[in-house]
Amino acid sequence: MNDLQQLRFRDPARAEALGEAIHEVCSEIGRDPITLMHVCGSHEQAIARFGLRTGLPKNLDVIMGPGCPVCITDLPEVDEGVALALQGVKVCTYGDMLRVPGTSLSLNDAMARGGNVAVVYSPSQAIEIARKTEEQVVFFATGFETTAVTTAAALLAGDVPENFSILSAHKYIPPAMEIVATMPGSRIEGFLAAGHAAAITGSGLFEPLARKHRMPIVVAGFEPLDILAAVLELLVLVRDGRNEVANLYPRCVSAQGNLPAQKILWQVFELEQGWWRGIADIPDGNLRLRDTYAHLDARKRFDIDIKKLWSHAPHELAAQCVCGDIMAGKCQPTDCGLYGTKCTPDAPVGACMVSSEGACRIWQQYGGRPDLSEVG
Numbered sequence: 515m516n517d518l519q520q521l522r523f524r525d526p527a528r529a530e531a532l533g534e535a536i537h538e539v540c541s542e543i544g545r546d547p548i549t550l551m552h553v554c555g556s557h558e559q560a561i562a563r564f565g566l567r568t569g570l571p572k573n574l575d576v577i578m579g580p581g582c583p584v585c586i587t588d589l590p591e592v593d594e595g596v597a598l599a600l601q602g603v604k605v606c607t608y609g610d611m612l613r614v615p616g617t618s619l620s621l622n623d624a625m626a627r628g629g630n631v632a633v634v635y636s637p638s639q640a641i642e643i644a645r646k647t648e649e650q651v652v653f654f655a656t657g658f659e660t661t662a663v664t665t666a667a668a669l670l671a672g673d674v675p676e677n678f679s680i681l682s683a684h685k686y687i688p689p690a691m692e693i694v695a696t697m698p699g700s701r702i703e704g705f706l707a708a709g710h711a712a713a714i715t716g717s718g719l720f721e722p723l724a725r726k727h728r729m730p731i732v733v734a735g736f737e738p739l740d741i742l743a744a745v746l747e748l749l750v751l752v753r754d755g756r757n758e759v760a761n762l763y764p765r766c767v768s769a770q771g772n773l774p775a776q777k778i779l780w781q782v783f784e785l786e787q788g789w790w791r792g793i794a795d796i797p798d799g800n801l802r803l804r805d806t807y808a809h810l811d812a813r814k815r816f817d818i819d820i821k822k823l824w825s826h827a828p829h830e831l832a833a834q835c836v837c838g839d840i841m842a843g844k845c846q847p848t849d850c851g852l853y854g855t856k857c858t859p860d861a862p863v864g865a866c867m868v869s870s871e872g873a874c875r876i877w878q879q880y881g882g883r884p885d886l887s888e889v890g
């Protein structure tokens with residue numbers, strides 16, 4: 515997007531008009547609070563960075579759900595990466611994963627103990643590393659369906675060396691939205707769906723979810739006006755009791771999505787039940803390699819002993835971390851007693867403070883719902 519195009523989505527006059535309409539619809543709904551959930555780290559970054567919450571009505575809560583792929587990578591999955599690195603296998607992964615705590619150790623801790631870890635920017639780069647070494651190389655693959663497509667495409671590109679395999683911790687968002695929406699005590703009245711992911715899966719994917727749980731869903735882009743327009747549309751659907759899906763990101767998302775990308779994704783991966791860190795055991799929440807690719811599956815190729823890691827003491831403050839509750843929409847970062855004091859981006863205790871897409875980290879960087887009442 516060029517500068518001029520970007521300005522169209524950051525126009526203060528349009529933002530003000532949308533803000534006024536949001537206030538109007540919220541007062542028509544009249545409840546306090548009205549709770550909408552988004553499920554994307556980039557949405558939270560935009561909301562916090564542009565201070566959008568400061569202009570929202572007091573009875574409207576826009577909360578972040580399980581939208582950070584790093585934060586929801588489960589402890590035993592991190593343990594598997596750590597165990598492999600300590601076993602002498604070269605573990606390649608994205609930089610954000612290094613400081614994410616496992617049960618007792620992170621990949622950074624593993625490196626400090628002589629573990630073999632390398633940061634890569636793509637699965638293809640990990641394959642390239644494998645080509646140049648005789649070591650066993652494992653790509654620790656994290657991220658949602660958007661990122662899983664990249665992993666699948668790298669495998670399908672062919673010529674994968676024999677010393678390369680995948681440790682898949684990829685996750686699939688739609689079933690997690692369903693679980694979070696139906697958790698006891700959930701206040702969620704509608705979802706903002708992530709535009710990136712919907713560009714792959716299509717907005718139509720959300721139709722059954724909206725019908726089954728009688729909950730509107732609006733696909734949103736990432737510029738401030740995209741988000742404000744999507745919030746307004748979602749509020750209108752809530753007010754009118756219309757449990758529909760609306761696509762407010764049509765410049766990137768279609769109803770059917772990116773069919774070639776979906777083909778690649780489902781050719782390589784299939785769904786299985788799996789834990790999302792601190793949230794729940796989610797049926798169909800994990801993406802695992804199909805049996806056709808068993809020869810590339812690190813879990814099948816290596817004896818991964820994570821139990822020996824459990825004798826190390828976990829971080830002394832880990833028990834106080836409420837990342838899971840934050841991602842389930844039950845509380846916000848400032849409700850955590852460690853937030854900004856004993857848990858900071860430089861010394862994170864939980865995964866939500868590690869990743870650039872984690873709610874605690876984003877709130878530390880930009881402020882979540884700053885009180886500007888005294889600024890005027």
Ligand code: SF4
Nearest residue numbers: 554555556708710711
């Ligand atoms: S991968 Fe893209 S769509 Fe998914 S949470 Fe991250 S930024 Fe949002």
Ligand code: SF4
Nearest residue numbers: 835836850857864874
């Ligand atoms: S502030 Fe730190 S300890 Fe508290 S929930 Fe966030 S990541 Fe966990």
